[in-house]
Amino acid sequence: MATKPLVIALEEHYLDAEVKAKFAPNDAAPGRGAGMVERLGDLGSLRLKEMDEAGIDVQVVSHGAPSVQKMDAESAITLARRANDRVAEACRASNNRLYAFAVCPTPDPGAAADELERTVTKHGFKGTMIHGLTNGAFHDDKRFWPIYERAEALGVPIYIHPAYPHPAVVEAYYKDYLGAYPNLATAGWGFGVETATQGIRFVLSGVFDKYPKLQIILGHLGEGLPFYLWRINQALARPNNKGEIKSFRDVFVEHFYITTSGFFSDPALQCCITELGIDRVMFSVDYPFVANPPGVSWVNALQLNAADKEKILNGNAKRLLNL
Amino acid sequence: MIQNHRVVALEEHYWHPEVVKKSGGDAGSHRSGEIVERLNEIGPMRLQTMDEAGIDIQVLGHGMPSTQRMDAESAVRLARLSNDFLAEKCKPYPMRLFGFANLPTPDPKAAADELERTVTKLGFKGAMVHGPSNDVFLDDERFWPIWERAAALEVPIYMHPATIDARVADIYLKDYLKKYPVLVGAGWGFTIETATIGLRMVLSGVFERYPKLQIILGHMGEALPFLVHRQTETLRKITADGKTFRDIFCNHFHITTSGYYSTPALNFTITEMGIDRVLFSVDYPYVDSKAGTDWMAQVQMSAADKDKILGGNAERLLKL
Numbered sequence: 001m002a003t004k005p006l007v008i009a010l011e012e013h014y015l016d017a018e019v020k021a022k023f024a025p026n027d028a029a030p031g032r033g034a035g036m037v038e039r040l041g042d043l044g045s046l047r048l049k050e051m052d053e054a055g056i057d058v059q060v061v062s063h064g065a066p067s068v069q070k071m072d073a074e075s076a077i078t079l080a081r082r083a084n085d086r087v088a089e090a091c092r093a094s095n096n097r098l099y100a101f102a103v104c105p106t107p108d109p110g111a112a113a114d115e116l117e118r119t120v121t122k123h124g125f126k127g128t129m130i131h132g133l134t135n136g137a138f139h140d141d142k143r144f145w146p147i148y149e150r151a152e153a154l155g156v157p158i159y160i161h162p163a164y165p166h167p168a169v170v171e172a173y174y175k176d177y178l179g180a181y182p183n184l185a186t187a188g189w190g191f192g193v194e195t196a197t198q199g200i201r202f203v204l205s206g207v208f209d210k211y212p213k214l215q216i217i218l219g220h221l222g223e224g225l226p227f228y229l230w231r232i233n234q235a236l237a238r239p240n241n242k243g244e245i246k247s248f249r250d251v252f253v254e255h256f257y258i259t260t261s262g263f264f265s266d267p268a269l270q271c272c273i274t275e276l277g278i279d280r281v282m283f284s285v286d287y288p289f290v291a292n293p294p295g296v297s298w299v300n301a302l303q304l305n306a307a308d309k310e311k312i313l314n315g316n317a318k319r320l321l322n323l
Numbered sequence: 324m325i326q327n328h329r330v331v332a333l334e335e336h337y338w339h340p341e342v343v344k345k346s347g348g349d350a351g352s353h354r355s356g357e358i359v360e361r362l363n364e365i366g367p368m369r370l371q372t373m374d375e376a377g378i379d380i381q382v383l384g385h386g387m388p389s390t391q392r393m394d395a396e397s398a399v400r401l402a403r404l405s406n407d408f409l410a411e412k413c414k415p416y417p418m419r420l421f422g423f424a425n426l427p428t429p430d431p432k433a434a435a436d437e438l439e440r441t442v443t444k445l446g447f448k449g450a451m452v453h454g455p456s457n458d459v460f461l462d463d464e465r466f467w468p469i470w471e472r473a474a475a476l477e478v479p480i481y482m483h484p485a486t487i488d489a490r491v492a493d494i495y496l497k498d499y500l501k502k503y504p505v506l507v508g509a510g511w512g513f514t515i516e517t518a519t520i521g522l523r524m525v526l527s528g529v530f531e532r533y534p535k536l537q538i539i540l541g542h543m544g545e546a547l548p549f550l551v552h553r554q555t556e557t558l559r560k561i562t563a564d565g566k567t568f569r570d571i572f573c574n575h576f577h578i579t580t581s582g583y584y585s586t587p588a589l590n591f592t593i594t595e596m597g598i599d600r601v602l603f604s605v606d607y608p609y610v611d612s613k614a615g616t617d618w619m620a621q622v623q624m625s626a627a628d629k630d631k632i633l634g635g636n637a638e639r640l641l642k643l
Contacts, residue, residue: 231585271591
């Protein structure tokens with residue numbers, strides 16, 4: 001490539017001290033370890049230095065899981081507002097290196113919609129990130145639709161991120177192995193199962209018929225959904241399915257973007273590009289849980305034409321996020 | 324097209340009336356009258372469908388949940404009965420129809436014995452099991468006598484889905500089951516539970532104990548090939564000598580194309596697992612047979628590799 005393309009990464013986490021203080025023990029676990037705590041708490045020199053070292057020009061930062069999704073409504077609203085104001089300050093000081101997705105107080109959906117609007121219009125935020133379930137409820141439930149109505153009106157996407165899975169599913173599927181492999185419930189499998197389930201439920205809920213411009217971002221190469229498209233489609237076409245959604249594929253490829261966060265695999269990327277089209281695939285790292293340099297060197301080494309590589313590295317994100 | 328091997332399909336279902344009566348069959352999630360008729364038939368209609376699709380061999384496995392969700396006594400009795408029934412029904416078509424055994428997993432020792440009996444006496448090619456056994460995943464050590472026997476007999480075990488754990492269905496899917504009942508099955512539930520079983524088998528250490536054990540997963544490996552990269556990164560090394568998820572998965576699993584005629588997913592799976600571990604299958608009668616062979620015919624791939632997928636790999640793995 002003639003000149004180095006701009007590199008934008010958009011699943012990049014921080015932890016707000018006040019929000020983090022209210023996390024349950026399971027949820028606080030990923031933030032342990034001295035290096036991780038320091039990086040998650042930093043929205044300044046350390047973060048920018050590690051972006052520089054890896055060649056990442058812009059991070060769109062978001063809070064770590066589960067953010068305020070498991071709080072009572074009042075705490076969620078108060079803490080979301082304070083955390084958003086603090087991260088806005090850090091973005092302003094960053095000389096256009098850091099942008100933000102809002103912390104979203106989903107336990108009060110009306111307030112969450114208002115907070116999204118406030119942060120987008122007042123702070124220039126690029127959308128919002130929602131983590132796992134809100135106190136056990138999936139976010140396709142109609143009570144949350146005011147958030148999507150507002151996101152569509154504002155023209156910003158919703159990033160659907162995993163959180164520690166529902167305890168009954170952990171009990172049924174993972175608990176026997178958590179002593180030896182705690183990651184089985186999280187990035188090793190449980191995250192993917194629950195977040196892909198959330199993606200399927202969004203499609204079947206009809207939310208995209210109601211809000212046809214709504215766009216969702218999934219990390220981790222779409223939590224596997226691009227690979228499953230053919231089978232989900234075939235299964236939904238079988239007898240006895242009476243719902244309105246006849247083609248999962250058609251809805252998915254019109255309303256979902258995916259990122260490469262924590263999933264730097266050549267064959268998996270190719271499968272996603274083939275199924276979704278190049279315009280819906282965006283680079284991300286999942287900093288600091290995943291290190292920046294392996295992600296950037298992976299994309300640099302990809303055997304892909306320069307125009308498509310530029311779309312993955314910045315073009316698609318610029319268009320989707322109005323950067 | 325050069326085809327040096329016979330065309331083999333190996334996730335092809337049938338029903339035994341007494342097993343279905345006891346187990347409740349497939350819970351009706353995607354049944355129609357024609358599907359039931361075909362499940363209950365091992366004869367001319369099945370052979371005609373195979374002929375029209377250009378399929379030389381079907382390896383038959385019972386429909387879910389088979390004998391996995393019964394009391395031990397019923398499971399042992401009905402597994403034996405249905406295995407003898409299947410062998411008898413296949414007898415008129417010695418070069419066309421083969422069997423995977425029903426295993427009475429509620430009694431693991433009896434299941435191991437039944438596997439040996441059906442392989443040595445009836446010429447079965449392995450076994451098919453469906454989901455957990457009375458809510459216990461099959462990686463649990465109580466089931467290891469089955470894996471020990473399969474390794475000793477050098478026959479593979481096909482791990483097929485069944486209606487998923489009620490707790491998970493309740494939390495993840497129940498809101499949509501009225502409109503989309505298939506969501507608890509082939510639409511999504513099958514995938515997450517069967518991939519979970521595959522993962523648990525890898526983590527259990529069963530493959531270190533029985534290095535010759537081979538597992539078959541249908542439905543393009545229940546998407547595990549897609550996750551090999553991420554799981555290898557996140558679960559890190561699994562054995563004391565440093566084997567990763569990828570090492571174990573790619574040495575002990577074969578996958579089939581049953582109900583999953585997607586070229587991007589196929590190409591991806593070949594890249595991750597290697598051509599020798601990918602086998603053609605249909606998922607008869609839930610999925611159309613001819614659509615499967617038509618799909619394979621137009622996949623752009625070397626004739627030698629296509630030959631392996633369509634039959635060569637199955638002939639080797641199942642010693643057909």
